[in-house]
Amino acid sequence: MNANFNQSNKKLKTTRTSLRAPIAVLDDEYYSSIIALTEVYVGKVKNKINIRDSLQELKILFPMPYSLSHLKRVRGNEILLTLVEGITKEDCLNIVKTKLPGFEPVISSCNVPSQSPKTKSQHKEANLYWPCNFHPCQMIEKFICDDFFTNDEIEKHYEYMRLAINTAKENDSHVGVVIINPKDNVLVAKSFDQRYKNPSKHAIMMALESVSETQRILYPHRQSENTSNVTEKVKIDNCEINNISLKKPEDVLPYLCTGYDVYVTREPCIMCAMAMIHSRVRRVFFGCTSKNGAIKTKCKLHLLRQLNHHYLAFENILFEECILLEKYS
Amino acid sequence: MEESMKYCLELAKKALMLGEVPVGCIFLLDNKIIAESKNNVNDTRNATRHAERNCIDLIVEKFKNWKEIFEKVTVIVTVEPCIMCASLLHSLNVPRIVYGCSNDRFGGCGSVMNVLPYYDTTCDIVKGILKDDCMLLLQTFYKSINPNAPSSKVKTRNKKL
Ligand SMILES: [Zn+2]
Numbered sequence: 281m282n283a284n285f286n287q288s289n290k291k292l293k294t295t296r297t298s299l300r301a302p303i304a305v306l307d308d309e310y311y312s313s314i315i316a317l318t319e320v321y322v323g324k325v326k327n328k329i330n331i332r333d334s335l336q337e338l339k340i341l342f343p344m345p346y347s348l349s350h351l352k353r354v355r356g357n358e359i360l361l362t363l364v365e366g367i368t369k370e371d372c373l374n375i376v377k378t379k380l381p382g383f384e385p386v387i388s389s390c391n392v393p394s395q396s397p398k399t400k401s402q403h404k405e406a407n408l409y410w411p412c413n414f415h416p417c418q419m420i421e422k423f424i425c426d427d428f429f430t431n432d433e434i435e436k437h438y439e440y441m442r443l444a445i446n447t448a449k450e451n452d453s454h455v456g457v458v459i460i461n462p463k464d465n466v467l468v469a470k471s472f473d474q475r476y477k478n479p480s481k482h483a484i485m486m487a488l489e490s491v492s493e494t495q496r497i498l499y500p501h502r503q504s505e506n507t508s509n510v511t512e513k514v515k516i517d518n519c520e521i522n523n524i525s526l527k528k529p530e531d532v533l534p535y536l537c538t539g540y541d542v543y544v545t546r547e548p549c550i551m552c553a554m555a556m557i558h559s560r561v562r563r564v565f566f567g568c569t570s571k572n573g574a575i576k577t578k579c580k581l582h583l584l585r586q587l588n589h590h591y592l593a594f595e596n597i598l599f600e601e602c603i604l605l606e607k608y609s
Numbered sequence: 610m611e612e613s614m615k616y617c618l619e620l621a622k623k624a625l626m627l628g629e630v631p632v633g634c635i636f637l638l639d640n641k642i643i644a645e646s647k648n649n650v651n652d653t654r655n656a657t658r659h660a661e662r663n664c665i666d667l668i669v670e671k672f673k674n675w676k677e678i679f680e681k682v683t684v685i686v687t688v689e690p691c692i693m694c695a696s697l698l699h700s701l702n703v704p705r706i707v708y709g710c711s712n713d714r715f716g717g718c719g720s721v722m723n724v725l726p727y728y729d730t731t732c733d734i735v736k737g738i739l740k741d742d743c744m745l746l747l748q749t750f751y752k753s754i755n756p757n758a759p760s761s762k763v764k765t766r767n768k769k770l
Pocket residue numbers: 482483484548549550551552553
C-alpha cells in the first residue's frame with residue numbers, strides 16, 4: 281500500500297440544500313488526471329476500405345497484448361501493431377513489409393495509455409493519445425461528481441454527524457460516534473473516546489461494543505442455520521451484490537453491524553477502521569481527516585481488496601466543527 | 610517458546626469446542642503468564658473480541674501501571690494478529706509478538722497488510738512456532754463453516770471503489 285496519496289482537489293458542488301454533499305473516498309486511480317503511457321508501433325493501411333482484410337492477418341501476426349486490451353486497434357488509417365518492448369523496429373517493419381501487403385512499408389512509434397480509463401474524464405484525456413474502450417460505472421460517476429445522495433439524504437447525514445459531535449461535546453471528548461440503522465433511521469449506538477481508561481476504548485470500538493450488548497439483550501438466542509439468508513446474485517452497475525435476502529428483513533436477526541452506517545467526527549485509525557470491517561459496517565461517514573487516519577490519510581483500508589468485506593466511506597460533513605473538537609479538548 | 614504455544618493451542622481448542630474461531634493467546638511478563646484468553650466473537654456477538662484484545666482488557670483491569678507492563682510483555686498467539694489487533698499491540702509498544710500460523714484473511718503482520726510501519730515503534734515478530742498445529746485447528750473450524758456468519762453483502766469483485 282502506498283502511503284502517499286495525491287488526490288487532486290475536487291471542486292465542491294453546492295447542492296440545492298446548500299449543504300455540501302459528503303465526498304466519497306475512492307481509490308486514487310479514480311482521481312488521477314495523469315495518464316500513464318506506454319510505447320507502441322503503429323502502421324498505416326494503404327486503403328481504408330480494405331482495412332477489415334488487413335486486420336485479419338494482423339491479428340495472427342500481432343495478436344493484441346492482453347495488457348492493451350483497453351485500446352482500440354484502429355485510429356483513422358493508423359493501426360496499432362504491438363508494444364515497442366519485445367521487438368525491434370527493424371524486425372517489426374520487416375514483418376509489415378513482407379507479410380502485410382495492405383500496409384504502407386513504414387512504421388512509427390507512438391505513446392498510448394497503458395491502463396484502462398476509470399472515469400469519463402480520464403477517458404476523455406486518454407483518447408487524446410489513442411482511442412480507448414470504456415464502459416462508465418454510473419455509481420462511480422455519481423461519486424466522483426458528488427451527486428450520489430438526494431437532498432433529504434444529505435440532510436440526514438448532517439443530522440447524524442451533529443449527533444456524533446454532540447455526543448463528544450456532552451462527554452468532554454475529542455471524538456464522537458453514532459451508529460445508525462438507515463432502514464428505519466434508528467440510533468443503534470453512540471459513544472465517545474475513552475482511551476485514557478483502556479487503550480482499546482476508542483470511540484468506534486466502544487460503539488461496536490454497545491451494538492453487541494444491545495443484540496445480546498434483544499436477541500439472546502443466536503441465529504440458527506434454518507433462518508440464514510437465502511442468497512442471490514444481482515448486478516448493479518457492474519458491481520456484484522451478493523446475498524440479497526429474499527426473506528422479509530424482520531425474519532432475519534441482525535448480524536453484527538450489517539446494514540448499519542457509522543458517523544464519526546474524525547477519520548478512524550487503523551484499529552477502528554479494521555474493527556468496522558470485522559463488524560460488517562455498511563458505510564462510514566467522517567467529519568474531518570486525522571493524522572493517523574486509515575481511510576484517507578495514511579492508507580485506504582476500506583479498499584484493501586484482500587479483505588472479505590468493504591464499506592463505502594465518505595468525508596467532509598461539518599468538518600470545521602469536527603476539527604474544533606480536536607483542538608479544544 | 611513451544612511450551613507457551615502449546616498452552617495457547619489448548620486455549621484455542623477450548624474456543625473451537627465453543628464454536629468460536631480457534632485462536633488462543635497469552636501475555637508473558639518475565640516468563641510468567643499475566644493474561645490468557647481466546648477468541649469469543651460469537652458468544653459476545655462482537656466481531657472485535659479477539660484473543661489478543663481480551664488479554665489487553667484483562668491486563669488493564671489487573672494492573673494500574675498497564676502502560677509500562679505492555680512495553681515489557683511478550684505476546685504469544687496461535688494465529689498472526691489481524692490488522693486491528695496488530696495496530697493495537699503496536700500502539701502499546703509491545704516489544705515482542707510470537708505467532709503460529711499466518712492469517713491470510715486478516716493478518717496485520719504482513720499477510721494482508723504490515724501495520725508496523727504506521728506506528729512509531731519497533732517490535733520483534735517471530736512466526737511459525739507450531740504453525741501446522743495452529744493451522745489445523747483453523748482449518749477444522751472453517752471446514753465446518755461459521756454458521757453465524759452470512760457472507761459479506763457487497764462484494765466489489767470487478768470494481769475498485
Ligand atoms: Zn481508533
